[in-house]
Amino acid sequence: MSALAKENPMKQFSKHSVSAQAMVDAFKRCGIDYVTTVPDMVQIALHQLLDSGESGLKVVHCTTEDQAIEVAGGLYAGGKNVAVIVQNQGLYAGINSLRALGLDSKVPLLFVIGQFGREFSNLGGNPRDSKRRVVFLLEPLLETLGVPYWRLEGPDDMGNVEAAWKASRERSGPAALIVGHFVGW
Amino acid sequence: MKTLDACKILDAHRDDAIVVCTMGAMNALDKLPLNPLTMACVPLMGGAASIGLGLALARPERKVFVFDGDASLLMELGGLVSISHARPKNLYHFVFNNSIQFAGLGNLETPGARSADLVAMAKACGFEAAQRIDALDDLESRLKGILAGPGPSFVEVVVEYDAPALGTENPAVEMTDERFTRMGDEIRRIRHHLGCDAAVAA
Numbered sequence: 515m516s517a518l519a520k521e522n523p524m525k526q527f528s529k530h531s532v533s534a535q536a537m538v539d540a541f542k543r544c545g546i547d548y549v550t551t552v553p554d555m556v557q558i559a560l561h562q563l564l565d566s567g568e569s570g571l572k573v574v575h576c577t578t579e580d581q582a583i584e585v586a587g588g589l590y591a592g593g594k595n596v597a598v599i600v601q602n603q604g605l606y607a608g609i610n611s612l613r614a615l616g617l618d619s620k621v622p623l624l625f626v627i628g629q630f631g632r633e634f635s636n637l638g639g640n641p642r643d644s645k646r647r648v649v650f651l652l653e654p655l656l657e658t659l660g661v662p663y664w665r666l667e668g669p670d671d672m673g674n675v676e677a678a679w680k681a682s683r684e685r686s687g688p689a690a691l692i693v694g695h696f697v698g699w
Numbered sequence: 700m701k702t703l704d705a706c707k708i709l710d711a712h713r714d715d716a717i718v719v720c721t722m723g724a725m726n727a728l729d730k731l732p733l734n735p736l737t738m739a740c741v742p743l744m745g746g747a748a749s750i751g752l753g754l755a756l757a758r759p760e761r762k763v764f765v766f767d768g769d770a771s772l773l774m775e776l777g778g779l780v781s782i783s784h785a786r787p788k789n790l791y792h793f794v795f796n797n798s799i800q801f802a803g804l805g806n807l808e809t810p811g812a813r814s815a816d817l818v819a820m821a822k823a824c825g826f827e828a829a830q831r832i833d834a835l836d837d838l839e840s841r842l843k844g845i846l847a848g849p850g851p852s853f854v855e856v857v858v859e860y861d862a863p864a865l866g867t868e869n870p871a872v873e874m875t876d877e878r879f880t881r882m883g884d885e886i887r888r889i890r891h892h893l894g895c896d897a898a899v900a901a
């Protein structure tokens with residue numbers, strides 16, 4: 515066990531985290547001005563920053579993921595740039611709205627999806643090898659839906675925020691950024 | 700009151716409002732002259748009010764009307780809370796309550812048709828105003844006042860329904876391709892009309 519891990523065993527996983535501020539900065543580089551969301555456990559630090567009012571991004575709090583996707587569709591119709599922040603369970607809950615607005619209607623939508631429930635032993639490994647269905651189903655499901663995705667597994671992957679955003683604009687449809695571990699404060 | 704007659708009155712008072720319609724109200728608006736600021740939420744049951752919320756937040760300078768169905772509202776009932784939480788002053792949510800689903804097609808009773816109080820729900824969720832209108836002349840006389848008041852505003856419009864078209868004589872109805880493409884086309888038409896694409900390119 516490393517000295518860091520001995521001092522606080524949780525800290526050994528921090529290399530898999532990106533900070534909330536780094537995510538907000540990346541959103542801003544994309545030109546995103548709105549977030550719609552039902553909150554996700556692994557992105558609590560990001561939600562707290564967004565809710566503080568200090569991020570410069572506007573947040574629409576919804577009571578279902580269907581609504582979060584639909585509000586994003588309405589904001590897009592009105593000319594805004596939106597990120598939809600949900601967890602893996604939320605993506606599963608919102609599939610019909612994703613199908614209608616993202617796929618059939620070809621509305622560019624950036625999904626930021628937290629991998630809730632991922633066992634720490636899987637960090638640094640392949641989320642498809644997770645023992646948890648809620649985790650390992652996500653990528654194959656996105657493939658079935660024809661939604662391209664990028665993993666955010668640590669600070670080295672920060673460029674994937676812009677890559678996913680760009681893909682959503684270029685293909686005019688949904689694209690996903692999968693947040694693999696707790697966002698840092 | 701007939702849905703088409705109610706839609707005619709609402710359409711006459713819309714000025715430069717954006718309209719998001721669904722279900723029976725969509726079929727009615729399809730019979731009126733096309734307005735480039737109208738979009739249908741289809742096929743996406745329950746989505747109209749939240750799409751309207753997004754539009755209302757994006758375009759605070761103009762009114763947004765939502766023409767919803769009763770069963771559609773119930774499918775995303777928590778959306779009333781999302782709306783009141785976001786407080787869009789320019790959002791007017793009209794629910795065409797005929798107490799049935801698949802109106803004019805199969806006429807199946809909506810759960811709660813005889814017991815649920817939609818206006819009380821909207822009030823309890825924190826809408827600025829909520830009322831029930833069940834006569835066409837009432838709609839005509841009260842609409843100006845409703846639209847002069849602040850949103851989010853909720854209006855339950857009680858409407859009749861036609862006999863079901865499906866049955867032994869007419870056992871199936873095919874969906875056209877357009878039903879699956881029109882929502883996106885109408886979203887892009889609204890963006891174009893509002894000058895959004897130019898703003899993005901600039």
Ligand SMILES: Cc1ncc(C[n+]2csc(CCOP(=O)(O)OP(=O)(O)O)c2C)c(N)n1
Pocket residue numbers: 610722723724742743744767768769770771772797799800801802809
């Ligand atoms: C998620 C989902 N479940 C079921 C349906 C099938 N469906 C289509 S229309 C409808 C009823 C709509 O009723 P209402 O909103 O009251 O409109 P009306 O038919 O009265 O105009 C249902 C259940 C659907 N489109 N989507």
